Amino acid sequence: MAVELTMARMKLAILRHAFRGQRAQTAGTGAVLGVILAGGTLFLSGHPELLAAAYAVWMLGWTLGPVFMGGGDETIRPEYFALLGLDRRRLATGLLTAAFVGVAPLVSLVALAGLLVAGHPLVAVPAMLLQLAGFVLLSKVSVAVIGVALRSRLGAIGSGGLNGLILAALGQCWVFFALFGETGVPVAVWYLPSSWGLLAVRGSWWALGALAALDLVLLAAWAALLGKRATRVSGRGRRPMNAATPHTAVVAKELRTWSRDLVRNHQLAFSLAYGIGFAASPLLIGWDGMLPYAGLIFVVMSAAMAANLYATDGTALWLNLMTPGAGDVRGRQLAWLSVQAPIALVLTVGLTALTAGAPWPLVLALLAALLGGAAGLVPLLSVYAMIPGTDPHRRSGNPLRTSEDDGGLTGLAYLTLALVAATGVPAALTAIWSGWPGVPVGVLTGALCTWGFGALAERRLRSHGPELLEAMRTGRKPRPRRAAFLQLSDTRKAIAGWCFALGAIPLVPQGILAAVFVADGDLHHSWFLATYLPAGWRYPVAAVFVALGLAMYGTALWLIRPKATKKERVYSSAAC
Template sequence: MAVAVTMAAMKVAALRHSLRGTRAQLAGTGAALGAVLAGGTLYLAFGDLDLLAAAYAVWLLGWLLGPVFMGGGDETLRPEYFSLLGLKPRELATGLLFAAFVGLAPLVSIVALTGLVIAGVRLGPGNALVAVPAMLLQLAVFVLLSKVGVALVGLGLRSRLGAIGTGLVNGTILAGLGQIWVVFWALGQTGIPTAVAYLPSGWGLLAVRGVWWAIPALVALVLVLLGAWAALLTRRLGATRTSGSGRRPIRAASPGGAIVAKELRTWSRDLVRNYQLTFALAYGVGFAASPLLIGWNGMLPYAGPIFVVMAAGLAANMYGTDGTALWLTLMTPGARDVRGRQLAWLSVHAPIAIVLTVVCTAITGGPWPLILALLPALLGGAVGLVPLISVYGLVPGTDPHRRANNPLRTSEDDGGLTGQAYAALAAVAATAVPAALAAQWFGWAGPAIGVATGLLSWWGFGALAERRLHSHGPELLNEMRTGRKATGARSIQTRFDQLPTGRKAIAWWCFGFGAIPLFPQGVVAAVFVANGMTRQSWFLATYVSPGLRYPVAIGFAVLGVAMYAGGTWLVLPKRTKRQGSRPTPPTEAL
């Protein structure tokens, strides 16, 4: 117990000193969103308890999937820090479990689980007393399932088959959550299945409702998960890296050809990239196919474009993920690194996207002009913006040979990676807007516009990235080595940190919520209207009168663009007027 208390105190001290600047802003945003979700869960506790059980199932999914998508979860205290202390596996696991209860996510979750107490008070005094231990045990189940899930994913990522399988499973689950309205629609027709209440997420509620075996089952599950986590920690601490199987040496006739060959070899051997590729593929297919559950195949043709956008978001930290290997590029005269990486990225992703798009669109019979306009525009936007975002918004990453203990953690700055990924998703999707509008208004002129904008994005954004890499290559390498910006460098993140509190909050809202009016309420709603689909879920344009549908969708899209433009305007430095050519007096200079 002394070890557990000490680790919890260490976690408190670490958080107290680390929650500053960007981390504090992200924590504040997460706390606000968590408070909204917890409040909604508490509201359900005053109504139908079956809905409360379904809500806790969603919380469990969040605990399972959130750390996987955030680079391995919270590792403020890593098991490796204590490997030389001689602690027994179960003692180490118990101490890390106590430390895991310290943080924002457990605090928000315990607030949401207070719904068990509310439900207990409604049912009777005895039920309310049972609710307190049930609440604590349920939180322990959430935390331990998260830890075991992350450990299993990390273990799977040590083999190519495991990385592919993990990517497929996680991508499919996240796609299902992204299309949760399909589930709500189906549940609205059939009701919540009884089995939801008997999932581990609902055992605490079962205990409150008087089911005698629920509390012992929670205790047993906590002990089993604790033992499993202890075993996985032992496996992690004893893990050793093994070299890949022998391959033929890379041969190329030019520096650019060597870059393409190196990138293709990396895509075939790097397990993290294997995971990202299969994750994006599973997400695209799952997101587009989910509405088939309610008999609608209208989203199926968009599987390929969705795959491209998600793949771009995952690859947005292209240079940061490679770590300090950038020195090889800087020491190779004449190497056009960005162009080589662009060609390799297209070689890997374009065939998959084309086959997926053609097959899915052929199944539904169209809309061919729109789909053939979106695909080249998105491919060009992705292959141009991915290196550009990486060199301008680089997040220092962990060198690949140092990821063995936690392959999911490719960077120490999870918040920076998340923001970078969202920026890439929004920017790449925005490059397809002109082609989509042209296809809607002018039919087969859309594909030509899509090809033109795709080529322009590939060439223009790639040229900007190449110029940045050549002019700031040493600074980028220094940042990846040290994690700090070079002296005098003023990135967008630096300027953002220096904004006044009010402008910073407005910028956060613009960047954080601009995607909602731009894509769901704007672009997607316009697609629904074009296909004659009305009264679709929460897409406002599908509910208004026919003459207002397109104006409402376009208005939302303009609002989204305006929000992103406003946030950018707030972050960009303001130009100051020069005072003429009068030389500065020595006294003023001093």
């Protein structure tokens, strides 16, 4: 028991010293949201069916959340204890004890307190603990399984595709509700492990034993998987790269990375499966209106996955800084397009051809605009908003763990999704109103984004290269930028945070997608407001939502912009 308590104290000490500054604010925001969700779950305590469904959602979040958030909580890693000679089962028990120290387990325990109201309180206490242990172990086992799968290219592709399909299904859950005609909670929810604690407090005593047995099985499985975290490097197929110019050398290096890096294989398969799954899900209810947009969804998701492009090189960034004029940014843009554009083109053209009455001008205009916008924004965001990552050769046994700042990576991905989608607005509006003229507008805006954003990225790399390298070496963002943000008032921080977090809702679903559905004649569609309005109001309302989303992002950027110092203002006025 001493080992378990020691690991728990280690975890507590690390968290006490780590949650400071921006990381503390991110953790605090997550804790507030978690408490709100837990409070909503407790509100359902008087309705057993709804409470069972809520616990199923909590289990799903624990199982899939760490996979999508870069490997979950690894404050205490198994590699730290490799030289102590602990057997796997004792190591797994100690790590499990440490896993209960944190905000997420505490919030989940509050949500599980609904068992105290739903049934016998004496049974509810052990049921709560066993249910929480099951949630934590499911998250550990799911991450470990994905980590083992990522040791081979086939496993990386397979796990990425499966994760993409699962997330797409969650995003299109309304399709499954419509397909099965469920107006209430499905009966199958009661058979899930997330409901066993609820069954136990309601008189089914066997469920408590089943829950304990499940926890023991999961603990044994996790202990077995911990021994498979050794990194294996293959030397097969290493062929020299031949390049005539520095520019082509960058392209060749990036293409080889895209083909060999298992994390990038995983991300590419994830984006492809998500795009196809999200667009094809409505086929289950006989609607093919989203098929033409599979390639576009793939492009946007691929950009979000690659938004931290330069950080994936780790401290090897110094090679780029020591080779001025090598065309590194342009080479990476060309390599990214060489990988993503053919897939997006085949998806878009092939699935659009299968759709009756397909909006060809809109789809082609958006494809050109989004490809160009993504090719420009990926390197731009990766140098302006770099999240310090881990050198590839120093990554832990969990390949999904490419950075210690999970919140920063998630925020960067969401920001990329919104900005890439925004680059398609001019082409989309032109195609909706004028038809085929939208295609050259999409080509023009895409080319301008690729060239302009790429030029800004090159300039940033030249002017702030040492700071970016220092951030990669130390794992800390440049101090001036962080200090400037911390100097903002609490009101400005809150407004900027809410604008960044909610700006995508009016911009993409209620604005861009609603206009697309109106153009296709898909009225009274899901929760898109413009599809429910009279004919003369549909496009104006969608345009208002687009403007609102852009205004929210503009407001956030304006609030966090760095202010000139008094000395800089004096120099500026003197120069004028």
